[in-house]
Amino acid sequence: MAANEVPSETPSEVRGEARGETRRKASRYVVPVAVAGVAAATIGLVPALAAAGDPDLPEITAQQLIEKIAGSETQTLSGTFKVSTDLGLPALGGLASGLGGQGGGASTADPAQKLTELVSGTHTLRLAADGPERQKLTLLDGSDEYSLIHDGDDVWAYDSKSNEVFHEKGASEGPGAEKPEGKELPATPKELADEVLKAAGDTTSITVDGTARVAGRDAYQLVIKPKQAGSTVASVKIAVDAANGTPLKFTLSSVEGGKPVVDAGFTKVDFARPDASVFAFEAPKGAKVTEGAAEEARKSQKLPENFEKDFGKEFGEGFGDFGKGLNVLGEGWTTIAKLDTGAPAPKTDEAPKELQGLLDSFGDKVTGKFGSGTLFTTKLVNALLTDDGKVYVGAVTKDALVEAANSGK
Known part of the structure; x- marks a missing residue:
């Protein structure tokens, strides 16, 4: 057993059972794909030691690092982000369009279609955030760019290659924007860390494994590994900013070895507030603008009061039968x-x-x-x-x- 792992006789207050529910749509010909739930588990209590050449940072335990992530107050940032994904799937080029994904009048700027490109290959993105109301993501593809902007109630997406714009109004007014009734969220980082500990079990090892430099920032390495045989996951590694607790890089490795399944992280980052002009958008002259389904519904008819709430209830009951x-x-x-x-x-x-x-x-x-x-x-x-x-x-x-x-x- 590693020096910074807790033995299986962990106190009962740090044990529990992680539970979750998955909702997904069924399709006759779509191959079933699910994302495995990661059970929070055995928390390392021995401080991390920096490896040679890595930044020399104060000692920290895995539990303290989890609290640091939970307590991060980062609201603003901008930078360059690189993501590489290798699921071991065959090339999917042309599949979506062949199945009608780009047909039927759909906009090439629709995020539901465009962002599926991130499930394979290597991509570079520019990110900017100014609190929960303003974010911008730009996907760089050679000389072409695809931008997704959330500014208050508006979501804009622009595909420079096709000169098409997708617009959705009232993005922050959906049913998911409200706090679930009867669900009290942890009020402090310590309480949130305690919740993680209560959901812990002896199926997983969570440790701090040294330090690193990511995007010019000093970071701790939080490593999560299964103890159970039979999982396809070898490890999950998260580089956490030592100063403000912001995750800077995420690496998911498979037991098959080779390239990581997902390797995503900042190559450059700045935590200063981006200029307001970054999130301003006006459809370029001559661009085709497509309104999202929610906006079209609002224009065509007035929905009954409490429609979203009642629809959600009915959908949930229907899914329960499924x-x-x-x-x-x-x-x-x-x-x-x-x-x-x-x-x-x-x-x-x-x-x-x-x-x-x-x-x-x-x-x-x-x-x-x-x-x-x-x-x-x-x-x-x-x-x-x-x-x-x-x-x-x-x-x-x-x-x-x-x-x-x-x-x-």
Whole structure:
């Protein structure tokens, strides 16, 4: 056991069970993909030591570093951010447009479509933030730029390549903007850290592993590793600004090795308040402007009072019926979601032509006590779709999925 890990006999007050609910849309031909929940766990209590060549910073424990992150008061920043993603998926070029993702009159500036580019390859972004009401993200692609600006109630997106603009009004007025009823949020960093500790278990090691320089800033390295066998996650590393507690870099590595699944961080950062002009936007002359669905609905008709609240309730009840077929197997890093669709799995040769090659390229036929099915794999999340319509998904190894299906649970 590492020197800065807590033994499994951790006091009961730092133990608990991390729970969460996942909402996702079902599609007949879309490969099931889920993001594994990370269970907060064993907190290292021994101070970190700086490695040779890294900044010499005051000693700090993992618990103290978590409190530092929770207590960060960073509201303003600007800088350059680089993100590299390698899920081990085949090239997806042209798939979205082939399936109608760019068709049907949709704007190429729509964030729901444009930002999906970040799920693969390496991208450079410019970021700016001035509190919760103003943020700007610019995706650089050679000489072309794509900008997404949130300024109060307005969200603007501009694609310089197509000279198209997407606009959504009332972005901060959605149902998610209000605090959930009956849910008291931690009032202090210490309380938030305590909540993390209460959700801790012996499935994970959380330690401070030295220091680093990120974007010219001194940082501590918080490292999260599974203790359970069978997870596809090797480690999660977060570089935390030593001065203000702002996360500067995030690295997610797979047990398969090679390039990280996600490696994202600032290459340059400034915590001064950006000029107000950074968030100002006016559609360029001649640009095609597309209004978002919410704005179009407002223009066409007046929605009934409490529409969003009532709709959310009805949607939730409907989703509850869908969730009756959902079962969660295991715990921590080896959690597997099982969904019984109640219908035989569709044959890949019935899928749209644009999808057939994709499905065949990373879908492998497997057999076991459960019968037969198709295993879809990435470097992080794997999914088993049995021929009788059951779906097993998790950030676990292929063998773990087959074993879960064989168990018949």
